[in-house]
Amino acid sequence: MAAAGSAWLLLRNTILSGGVAALGLCVSGAAGAQSSVTLYGVMDVGLNYRSVAGADPATGKAAGSLALASGNELTSRWGLLGLEDIGGGYKVTFKVESGFSADTGAGNFSVPFPNDTNSLFDRGAIVGLIGPWGSVRLGRNWSPFFDGISAGDATGYMNFGSLANATFQNASNLNPSLGLAGVASGANSAANGGLLYTWVNKSIKYMLPDNFYGFSGGLLYSLGGTPGSFSNKSTMSANLNWTNGALGIASGYFDAKDPTGQTNNPWLRAYTIGTTYTAGPLKAGINFVKFRNPTTGANQNFYYVGAAYQASPAWRFTADWLHLQDLQNSSAGANLYKVGAGYALSKRTMLYTDVAFSDNKPKGMLGAGSNTSILTSPATIGRNQWAVGSGIRTVF
Template sequence: MKIKLFAAAAAALFAASAQAQSSVTLYGVADVGIEYLSKANGATKPNNSNSRVAMQSGNMSGSRWGLRGVEDLGGGLKALFQLESGFSVDTGAGSPDGLFNRIATVGLQGQFGTLTLGRQSTPMYDFGLRYDPMSISPRYSISAIDAGFISRANNAVKYVGNFNGLTASAMYSFAYDGQEIAGQGSKGREYGASLAYASGPFDIGAMYEQRNTGELNARSASIAGGYSFGPAKAFLGYRYARGGDWTVRNSQNQVTTTMAKVSSNLLWAGMAYNMSPALKLTGAAYYQDARRVSADPWLFVLSSDYSLSKRTDVYLNLAYARNRGDSELGLNGNNKGRLTGIALTNTTSDGNPGNKSQFGAVAGIRHVF
């Protein structure tokens, strides 16, 4: 009798463990290359044309490592978590923003979709990954002209659902900067949503996001699409933003003019073409028109990516930032030409927009594990 009871208990435990199967996966990306950048002195020496050659980590993709886990709870319900940390291949240093600065979430997944809590990407970031021809490459992409496309939020609740080609996403952050302060409920709040639909060769989506800083409410709205034909895919998009400050400075770095809540229109177009199973070519153009100020920069990008295997590829990216008026768009984000709640400045006084333009080239290798 005791043997029968023991066998029954063992069978019950085995069945429970079978239903609650779990797994943890270690993954990551190591991306490093050599970059040439003209006029690398930037605002420090606005009339100096000194160039720079340097090793850079995270060019096609941000270098990172992470842990992803899932547990089957039965009935189609799963528990999941993800921890992801950025690092620099050239120095081995981690991010100053914290250990798991990219992602730190736990949540549930089922037929209803996926619900996660923690630090995670915003709908604007996910939207950019889908519709930017360069997929928000750190060098070079739409993020150079609008930093909002690489945003992440702390203390966030996020939902993503997929329904027969329709992808719906919504996020609410109690304090995107991690500062939850009593009596200041609206400060630091961020929320956004997006809808995307893909059918056959067509892919179209729309997004809205708002970030409350306490003094400014930075808003962004975008619509974009893609169309695949043969080995190519074309992209077209538009983004409206409002909420940035424009601060004009002279050559002595003195503030001469400040305009609050400047709005801008950003247009982009591009195409990705698979010349062969291993070689992919991508071209993109971005144009931003800042309202009420003379700042209308262009950004042009060409990229070639060759796969050596399923996990390893080599690449060469070229970019040119064409500044007009008071804009100072830099290729690596050291610019002051962004409008999603970030101040804008002009530190050149020669009055020649051509002197403020910049060329960059980066060649490197990326390994995915």
């Protein structure tokens, strides 16, 4: 009878687990006494204005644009996070995350290149094991390089005018022969390069355990899966961060082969190091990041300074400066300046306004404002640009 009872309990728990997944009872819903599945997400929508955003179809002259846009500061997204305690200090985890445009309801299924167009979980899909020694996660992982560079951004690595603009506007994935069209879309666009630096398909990621003497970090390797070549389309990334609460040091490294698999050439390479310091309501930071492509010769340095000030429980102010030094083409340098303010209506919901200005050299095309707009419509070469974003964001 004891065996029959155990079998019945196992069957019951299996049915309950399936029911939770099927019915979407994910708001910290328990599939068992030591298991949980949590639904989370972000909705961010607002007005977005950019000067010199493209050509007026009637006159052909450079003109500004005003749009209702999703993801001015944070990409709109939803996800599921699962944890199962299997005893002995071990847990099984999974996480899936999908981005979407809150202004249209459309999913972000068209990017990134090259292997997951039309993917449902464009922002990651992993399953793994957590133990006293750390964790191992398999699937489409956040890169350790992202873990390092985002930790070095004192204002939060937001879409609008922060260190994220370096990741999504660097030239390391560009093909010079494609001109401006190749920057905005296609296999060699800046968008695809930035996304490839952020998420890595077919990857194995090890992460240090939490509270490891102030250190955090990880090591990732992606197998390209090409017959006869283990290195073709492969990616390696690593990071190591440290904090004592007030002072933080962050670093990251990334090295990827040609993502198309047509060659075995080194393609996307980057490293970053930065530090942040928190003193009461003020958090400030500096960061250096280099992006290279040995195949095309692209070689860019970005220098970043940022600060965030929590003036009251409701009011938060930010300021960012990003300097681009182009070592391949000195006339393609630029500076990006941004100030922002946010007012919290509640713990979940915030109103925000950001203003940014990009000062470009004759061949520079660093865009101001949100990456979600810049990536599909980059700044006009050699022209300065103003950008304003204002909207509402809620998290759940």
